[in-house]
Amino acid sequence: MGTTVTHAPATEGLTKDSEPRHGPVNSPRPAALKRRGRRETLAGYLFMSPWIAGFLLLTAGPMVASLYFAFTDYNLFDAPKWVGLDNFSEMFDDPRWQHSVRVTLWYVVVGTPLKLFAALGVALLLAQSRRGQAFYRAAFYAPSLIGASVSIAIVWKAIFSDDAIVDRTQKLFGVDAGGWTGDPDLIIYSLVALTVWQFGAPMVIFLAGLKQVPRELYEAAEVDGAGKLRRFWNITLPMISPVLFFNVLLETIHSFQIFSSAYIVGGGAGGNACGPADGSMVYTCYLYVQGFENSRMGLASAMAWMLLVAVALVTAVLFWSQKRWVHYEEGA
Amino acid sequence: MSSPGLSTSLDQGAPPPATGITPTRSPKAGSLRRRLPGSLAWHIGSLAILAVILYPVVWVVGGSFKKSEDIIGSLDLFPGDPIVSNYTRLTEGIADISVSTFFLNSLTLAVGSVVGILVSCSLTAYAFAKIKFAGRNLLFTLMIGTLLLPYHVLLIPQYVLFRNMEMINTYTPLLLPKYLATEAFFVFLMMQFMRNLPKELDEAARLDGCGHLRIYWSIVLPLCRPALITSAIFTFINAWNDFMGPLIYLNEPDKYTVSLGLKMFVDQEGLANYGGMIAMSLVALLPVLAFFVTFQRYLIDGMATSGLKG
Numbered sequence: 001m002g003t004t005v006t007h008a009p010a011t012e013g014l015t016k017d018s019e020p021r022h023g024p025v026n027s028p029r030p031a032a033l034k035r036r037g038r039r040e041t042l043a044g045y046l047f048m049s050p051w052i053a054g055f056l057l058l059t060a061g062p063m064v065a066s067l068y069f070a071f072t073d074y075n076l077f078d079a080p081k082w083v084g085l086d087n088f089s090e091m092f093d094d095p096r097w098q099h100s101v102r103v104t105l106w107y108v109v110v111g112t113p114l115k116l117f118a119a120l121g122v123a124l125l126l127a128q129s130r131r132g133q134a135f136y137r138a139a140f141y142a143p144s145l146i147g148a149s150v151s152i153a154i155v156w157k158a159i160f161s162d163d164a165i166v167d168r169t170q171k172l173f174g175v176d177a178g179g180w181t182g183d184p185d186l187i188i189y190s191l192v193a194l195t196v197w198q199f200g201a202p203m204v205i206f207l208a209g210l211k212q213v214p215r216e217l218y219e220a221a222e223v224d225g226a227g228k229l230r231r232f233w234n235i236t237l238p239m240i241s242p243v244l245f246f247n248v249l250l251e252t253i254h255s256f257q258i259f260s261s262a263y264i265v266g267g268g269a270g271g272n273a274c275g276p277a278d279g280s281m282v283y284t285c286y287l288y289v290q291g292f293e294n295s296r297m298g299l300a301s302a303m304a305w306m307l308l309v310a311v312a313l314v315t316a317v318l319f320w321s322q323k324r325w326v327h328y329e330e331g332a
Numbered sequence: 333m334s335s336p337g338l339s340t341s342l343d344q345g346a347p348p349p350a351t352g353i354t355p356t357r358s359p360k361a362g363s364l365r366r367r368l369p370g371s372l373a374w375h376i377g378s379l380a381i382l383a384v385i386l387y388p389v390v391w392v393v394g395g396s397f398k399k400s401e402d403i404i405g406s407l408d409l410f411p412g413d414p415i416v417s418n419y420t421r422l423t424e425g426i427a428d429i430s431v432s433t434f435f436l437n438s439l440t441l442a443v444g445s446v447v448g449i450l451v452s453c454s455l456t457a458y459a460f461a462k463i464k465f466a467g468r469n470l471l472f473t474l475m476i477g478t479l480l481l482p483y484h485v486l487l488i489p490q491y492v493l494f495r496n497m498e499m500i501n502t503y504t505p506l507l508l509p510k511y512l513a514t515e516a517f518f519v520f521l522m523m524q525f526m527r528n529l530p531k532e533l534d535e536a537a538r539l540d541g542c543g544h545l546r547i548y549w550s551i552v553l554p555l556c557r558p559a560l561i562t563s564a565i566f567t568f569i570n571a572w573n574d575f576m577g578p579l580i581y582l583n584e585p586d587k588y589t590v591s592l593g594l595k596m597f598v599d600q601e602g603l604a605n606y607g608g609m610i611a612m613s614l615v616a617l618l619p620v621l622a623f624f625v626t627f628q629r630y631l632i633d634g635m636a637t638s639g640l641k642g
Contacts, residue, residue, distance in 0.1 A: 037466075043544045044465025051456040051475070051519070054512025059478055062489035069488065076495065125377055136378045138628045140385055145631070146620055149573040150591040151613035154598060155392050158610070164404045165391070197385070201635060208636035249480075257482050260575040264595065284484055292580060297488050304485045311482050 069301035076295055087302035097303070099278055100286040103188055107282060108255045111192040116247055118199040123206035124236075137207065141200035152194070153264035157181050160190040160265075181265060184279035191280060194261055202247040209243030210236070238327040245326045249318050253311055259284040283307060396614050400606040418611035426597045429585050431612070434593035441506055441578075441589060442571040448510030449518050449567045450560055456513045457522035458548045462534060479516045491580060505581045506574075510567070518563040521634060525559035526552055562634030565627045569620050590616045 045052070070087060072080035091097050126137055146152050160166050162179035170177060180186035213236060221231050237244075262282045266275030274281040274289070283303070291300030395403045397414035422431050459465070460472055494505040513519055533555075534547045542550075553560070575591045582588055585596060594616055597609055624631065 037464075040463055041465040041467075044459045044463040044468060047455045047459035047463060047544065047548070048471065050452040050511065051459075051513035052471075054452075054509065054514045055474065055478070057493075058490060058509055058512060058514050059481070059486060062486045062493065063481075065489035065492065066485055069492075076492070122381060125374065125381075128374060130371060130374055132375070132378065136382065138632060139382055141628070141632055141635070142389075142621075142624055143385060145569055145624055146389075146573075146617055148575075149617060149620065150575055150594045151392070151617045152388065154594070154609060154613045155388050158395070158404060158606075159388060159391060161404060165387075165407060168407055197388070200385075204632050204635045253480060253482070257484060264575075264598075287484055287487075288576075291488055292491075297492065301488050304482070304488060307482050308485045311480070315480060 066301045066304060069298050070305050071302075072298045074296075074298040074301075076297055080298065083298070087299045088306075090299065091302055091306070096278065096281070097286060100281045100283045103279070103281055104256065104258070104283040107188055107191060107195075107258060108252060110189075111195045112248070112251050112255050114192065115196045115199050116202060116244075116251060118196055119202035119247065120206050120244075122199065123203045123210060124232075126203070126207060127210040137204065141204055144198045144201035147194065147198040148260060150260065150264055153261045156190060156194050156261070157265045157267075160187075160193070166190075182276055184275065184277035187266065187275045187279035190265060191258065191262055191282075194265070195255060195258070202251060205243055205247055206240065209240040213239040241326045242328055245318070245322050249315065252314055252318070256307065256311055256314075257284055258282050259288070263288070392610055392614050392617075396607065396611040398607060398610075400604070400608075403606045403610060415607075418607035419615075421605070421608045422612055422615065426593055426612075427585055427600060429588070429593070431593070431615070433586060434588055434590045437587060438572055438589040438591070441503055441574075442568045444503065444507045445510045445571040446564045446567045448507060449513075449515060449563055452511050452513035453515060453518040453563065454522050454553060454556065454560065455548070456519045457526055458544070458552055460519070460523045461526035462547070462552065463544060475516045475519060478514070479520070487576075487580070494581065500581060501584055501587060502581075503587075506571075506577050510571075515567070518567070521563060522556060522559045525556050529555050558630060558633070561627065562630045565623055565631055566634065569623060572620055 069080060071082060071084060073083045073086070074080035122140060126133055126140075143152075158164060160180040162182055164179060167177075167179045177183065177186060180190040217235050217239070218231055221235055226234065259282070262274060262280045262285050266280030266285070274285040284307075287300050287303045287307070290296045290303065390409055394409040394411065396418050397416065398406070398411040398418075399415060400418075402411060425431055426434075456475075460468065460475075490505070494500060499505050509515075529552065533551055537547050537551055572589075573591065574589070575595070578589045578592045579595075582592060585593075588596065594609075594612055597605075597612055601608065
């Protein structure tokens with residue numbers, strides 16, 4: 001590969017400009033400074049009090065509660081009953097749960113790379129400053145804002161249904177597969193198409209990264225006779241690897257949590273189904289069905305914790321892998 | 333799940349903060365090359381992508397003027413004889429509730445969310461960016477950790493909590509989190525912005541005896557306008573689009589948001605009234621599209637700066 005991998009200097013997010021360097025040498029009145037430090041701390045916590053309240057009440061507390069519920073049988077009406085690992089063993093033995101895991105993994109594994117390839121490809125195209133660049137950038141970004149809406153999910157369901165545009169187009173190529181949203185195996189690809197359609201958000205981030213690459217590097221490489229592909233592989237890719245890492249991380253975590261579009265394109269919960277033969281029954285849809293339709297709050301909490309573990313594992317693997325492929329500028 | 337290493341790396345992984353919304357925008361670097369063939373290919377490529385991107389939007393506009401039975405089968409984007417009955421049908425309301433009720437509900441939630449996010453997140457961001465206090469790094473790490481936390485882990489216990497507080501079917505469960513700065517993304521966005529403000533300003537103010545509240549209100553907030561606008565627009569759009577929250581917490585149709593009203597429409601009338609459904613979909617999108625057209629600069633710069641989805 002030939003990319004030099006440098007270790008990022010451990011610049012803490014905040015320490016750079018924090019921590020006044022007070023000590024005996026340049027602090028003539030330590031008591032006054034100490035008093036000031038206390039006042040600062042008080043001010044800090046006062047400013048942060050909404051966040052701290054929110055963190056305790058809506059994040060940390062619920063996480064602990066959720067962990068507890070995961071080991072109980074809880075239907076909202078009776079007190080939670082401790083059942084040990086029953087929820088987990090029931091979950092792992094449930095073919096519908098296994099199916100939802102497969103559907104979700106497939107969605108993540110197919111959808112995320114396609115979306116990121118599209119985002120990077122279009123970003124490379126748009127990185128050339130030409131007339132209309134700003135317009136295209138804005139237009140390509142728009143789907144990321146409306147893509148999560150119920151409206152677009154309804155539109156999606158329509159254009160991927162039998163005899164609609166996608167079906168007609170594939171027939172032109174001799175593929176007679178029918179509409180995707182009515183097919184248990186194909187409906188997930190309509191959701192993949194929906195996420196790829198929203199490539200604009202990672203594209204904007206790629207564009208910001210591409211702008212940071214020093215032009216001299218390309219000029220030097222051109223002088224050395226490096227072709228386009230080589231310049232991309234040896235300059236562009238390493239230089240934007242932090243941005244790439246960031247996009248991979250965020251998009252992957254995000255796609256594990258797909259809900260609304262699967263729920264609506266799949267037809268919603270009426271009769272506990274998500275898509276034909278559970279075709280779009282992604283993990284969170286099943287979590288919703290178990291928790292809010294079947295009132296199995298304990299089981300649903302166990303499912304939520306499994307999702308958390310999966311996301312944490314993916315995050316950990318990505319962070320572990322970044323030292324092999326993510327190139328940070330010295331002092332960046 | 334959050335470790336100090338996580339915050340460090342995320343901080344570095346994010347694109348350099350100075351690129352997007354900075355108080356002063358640098359003029360676009362690079363020159364317009366005018367090699368015709370390359371330029372032509374570029375425009376053809378861009379236009380082709382644009383066509384794919386715009387197709388669903390154009391489709392929904394055209395479809396809203398078609399008869400229900402013509403919407404799916406016909407490949408024509410626009411009908412030969414446009415009708416407006418899909419729109420007039422909307423004035424009859426959905427399940428005896430007028431469409432304007434849904435819009436008013438969504439608007440209430442969206443505006444309430446914007447106010448909450450602006451106040452709570454800017455206070456938190458100020459503390460992270462401008463106050464040196466013990467435990468700040470730990471809190472920052474925790475906050476970054478919540479960025480990566482799947483919302484679904486909190487879904488059930490939060491529901492149980494709000495249910496025990498008898499707040500189901502009120503807007504409190506949907507609004508309260510916004511007033512408690514739980515959207516770390518916006519804290520992060522504002523914090524990045526505040527850290528890039530010239531230090532001399534607040535140092536001078538401190539020497540003049542200004543307290544933090546005064547500096548926050550009179551100096552930092554006015555200078556942070558771009559970041560505040562970006563956050564406000566993202567919050568509005570997210571609240572407007574939100575489906576899962578209202579789905580779980582609201583169960584009386586007269587409290588429904590536009591998203592839920594639309595879903596109810598689909599469930600009740602389905603294919604029989606495809607035209608009305610498509611028209612309503614478009615109407616539901618209009619506020620978001622209007623915001624986008626007006627503020628796209630802020631949105632895109634905001635994305636580029638923090639590199640996160642709202």
